[in-house]
Amino acid sequence: MSALAFAWRGLVRQPARAGLGILGVAAVGALLFDMLLLSEGLVLSMRDLLERVGFDVRVRATMALPGSGPGIADAGRLTAAIAALPEVGEAVALGLGYAEIDRAGGRRPLAVDFVGADTSRRRVWTVTAGRDIADGHDARGGELLVNQNVASRLGATLGDVIQLRASCMHQTSALPQATFTLVGIAEFPFDTVRQMTAATTFADFGIACGAPGSADADMILVASAEGGDAETTRDAIARLRPDLNPMTNEQMVGLVQQSGLSYFRQISAVLMTVTMSFGMLLITVLLTVSVNQRLAEIAALRALGFSQRRVVLDVLCESALLVGLGGLLALPLGAALAVWLDGILKRMPGLPVKLHFFVFEPQALAIHVSLLVATAVIAALYPMWLVARLPIATTLRNEVIS
Amino acid sequence: MTVVEAHDVSRVFPMPAGPVVAVRDVTLGIEAGEHVAISGPSGCGKSTLLHLLGCVDAPSQGSLVFEGRDVSTLTDRQRSVIRLTRIGFVFQRFFLLPMLTAAENVELPQAEAGSPKAERQRRTRELLEYVGLGARADHRPSQLSGGEMQRVAIARALANRPRLLLADEPTGELDHATGEQIATLLDRVNADGTALVIVTHDQTLASRAHRTLTMRDGRICDS
Numbered sequence: 001m002s003a004l005a006f007a008w009r010g011l012v013r014q015p016a017r018a019g020l021g022i023l024g025v026a027a028v029g030a031l032l033f034d035m036l037l038l039s040e041g042l043v044l045s046m047r048d049l050l051e052r053v054g055f056d057v058r059v060r061a062t063m064a065l066p067g068s069g070p071g072i073a074d075a076g077r078l079t080a081a082i083a084a085l086p087e088v089g090e091a092v093a094l095g096l097g098y099a100e101i102d103r104a105g106g107r108r109p110l111a112v113d114f115v116g117a118d119t120s121r122r123r124v125w126t127v128t129a130g131r132d133i134a135d136g137h138d139a140r141g142g143e144l145l146v147n148q149n150v151a152s153r154l155g156a157t158l159g160d161v162i163q164l165r166a167s168c169m170h171q172t173s174a175l176p177q178a179t180f181t182l183v184g185i186a187e188f189p190f191d192t193v194r195q196m197t198a199a200t201t202f203a204d205f206g207i208a209c210g211a212p213g214s215a216d217a218d219m220i221l222v223a224s225a226e227g228g229d230a231e232t233t234r235d236a237i238a239r240l241r242p243d244l245n246p247m248t249n250e251q252m253v254g255l256v257q258q259s260g261l262s263y264f265r266q267i268s269a270v271l272m273t274v275t276m277s278f279g280m281l282l283i284t285v286l287l288t289v290s291v292n293q294r295l296a297e298i299a300a301l302r303a304l305g306f307s308q309r310r311v312v313l314d315v316l317c318e319s320a321l322l323v324g325l326g327g328l329l330a331l332p333l334g335a336a337l338a339v340w341l342d343g344i345l346k347r348m349p350g351l352p353v354k355l356h357f358f359v360f361e362p363q364a365l366a367i368h369v370s371l372l373v374a375t376a377v378i379a380a381l382y383p384m385w386l387v388a389r390l391p392i393a394t395t396l397r398n399e400v401i402s
Numbered sequence: 403m404t405v406v407e408a409h410d411v412s413r414v415f416p417m418p419a420g421p422v423v424a425v426r427d428v429t430l431g432i433e434a435g436e437h438v439a440i441s442g443p444s445g446c447g448k449s450t451l452l453h454l455l456g457c458v459d460a461p462s463q464g465s466l467v468f469e470g471r472d473v474s475t476l477t478d479r480q481r482s483v484i485r486l487t488r489i490g491f492v493f494q495r496f497f498l499l500p501m502l503t504a505a506e507n508v509e510l511p512q513a514e515a516g517s518p519k520a521e522r523q524r525r526t527r528e529l530l531e532y533v534g535l536g537a538r539a540d541h542r543p544s545q546l547s548g549g550e551m552q553r554v555a556i557a558r559a560l561a562n563r564p565r566l567l568l569a570d571e572p573t574g575e576l577d578h579a580t581g582e583q584i585a586t587l588l589d590r591v592n593a594d595g596t597a598l599v600i601v602t603h604d605q606t607l608a609s610r611a612h613r614t615l616t617m618r619d620g621r622i623c624d625s
């Protein structure tokens with residue numbers, strides 16, 4: 001009978017204790033798994049959001065986060081110059097501002113985030129109803145996309161004419177109303193739950209902002225040429241305009257991390273250490289109790305010729321089975337817990353809907369398995385030592401005396 | 403041919419109140435096929451001597467030679483191999499593994515010795531028939547009587563065809579009639595060629611041996 005089969009029979013012998021041990025490891029393992037998902041979740045989710053749009057370099061005037069800091073002047077010409085670089089596949093100017101949309105019936109205007117971006121092969125948004133905006137401004141004005149929140153609050157349908165008053169890039173003077181036709185409903189990757197967003201072409205954004213043909217851009221989104229890499233593209237842009245601040249997605253993620261996300265990593269590291277310690281203690285206690293109850297039996301096995309290595313291996317296998325079965329149960333339990341906790345954490349204000357705190361990645365699973373293996377081994381060290389050092393004759397004699 | 407020899411063997415246990423000499427200057431040889439009983443009052447060192455002869459414990463002084471090999475020069479692993487393949491143990495409290503059936507308990511030492519599965523199963527059937535428990539092979543220890551458990555323990559001790567069978571109070575937990583049956587079974591084991599050393603308080607059981615050693619204060623005082 002192999003050590004593993006022997007350990008299995010030992011566990012089955014006391015199903016209540018084994019069951020409690022496995023459930024305990026499952027609970028601890030689920031927490032451990034969740035902490036692993038949390039430690040990198042925001043970073044992975046942020047990276048996914050940045051990469052989902054298809055641009056790998058973002059050019060800003062300074063290192064300030066998007067939506068703050070100075071804009072890029074003469075953005076149209078600069079975007080064309082960047083697009084002409086051999087390292088660049090595509091460049092899109094993106095304007096960010098605010099707007100108030102007039103509402104009928106004397107109701108207060110609806111405040112929205114106003115986005116201007118040239119339509120391109122890569123979209124900043126995903127159209128879910130209607131069609132995408134097209135270039136060209138006629139007498140009826142430009143075309144507008146809104147997110148579902150705006151459409152619902154306005155009660156607007158496709159084809160409606162919408163009047164808005166924009167406020168762009170720190171302009172403080174009052175601007176005239178601009179007229180748009182609603183052509184589609186879109187999802188914007190960085191929208192929060194209650195966010196109101198409207199988008200038009202960069203040209204129409206300029207018109208609405210009172211700077212036709214010369215609007216400032218908040219950033220220029222750049223996609224590297226086919227086969228190129230983000231670092232090379234960034235360096236090429238830096239050479240073209242040393243005064244600007246091109247950043248790869250990786251650098252953006254780093255910037256966002258520095259601005260606060262590292263707390264989650266620290267919290268999860270502390271909680272992981274605590275949960276692992278609890279897991280180890282739980283298994284150590286269970287195994288030690290089990291070994292202490294079977295000392296005479298183990299001594300008899302040793303007297304019958306079972307080697308020290310074999311009885312130690314039996315204990316290790318028992319630990320591996322407890323942790324292995326508990327660890328397997330921990331995965332679905334941890335996944336369910338992660339979904340629930342993610343829902344709670346995402347209620348924090350100002351977070352994009354598509355941003356997640358708990359993100360699964362194969363590496364997290366590999367680390368989870370490695371940590372559980374380490375737990376099984378470390379937790380079994382003391383009971384293995386007890387068994388290895390067991391004085392056979394004394395134990396047998398004590399058993400008879402007792 | 404001598405299976406195991408003890409030369410001036412002593413075993414001292416360090417205790418908080420001072421060292422306790424459990425076995426003192428014992429010289430003894432067990433010949434192949436011999437039947438030896440060790441008797442004496444409680445605490446006289448019988449079980450300690452049995453453990454020394456079975457390579458379970460190491461002498462504090464003197465030398466112990468098993469089949470020509472000085473046990474003190476062997477590693478723990480080598481002593482385990484000797485116990486597994488050359489010595490059988492029968493305990494007063496049986497020490498069968500409760501989660502295994504009678505057959506699995508008998509198979510266990512054979513598996514540890516690396517015996518092939520088919521051979522193990524054949525040998526296990528043969529041994530359970532030998533001890534009269536062929537029909538109880540699939541029963542767990544909790545489903546067996548004390549006498550039946552001791553029979554399984556004897557079958558387990560014989561699993562790897564040992565040259566020496568050591569039995570520590572094998573009838574100590576059994577009633578007189580059952581003890582008699584176990585004694586008869588052990589006689590048969592000995593008659594079939596296995597040297598047998600029994601530690602016992604039971605003078606009737608001791609009287610069945612070829613040679614009886616009486617111990618007092620760690621010494622063999624009569625043989």
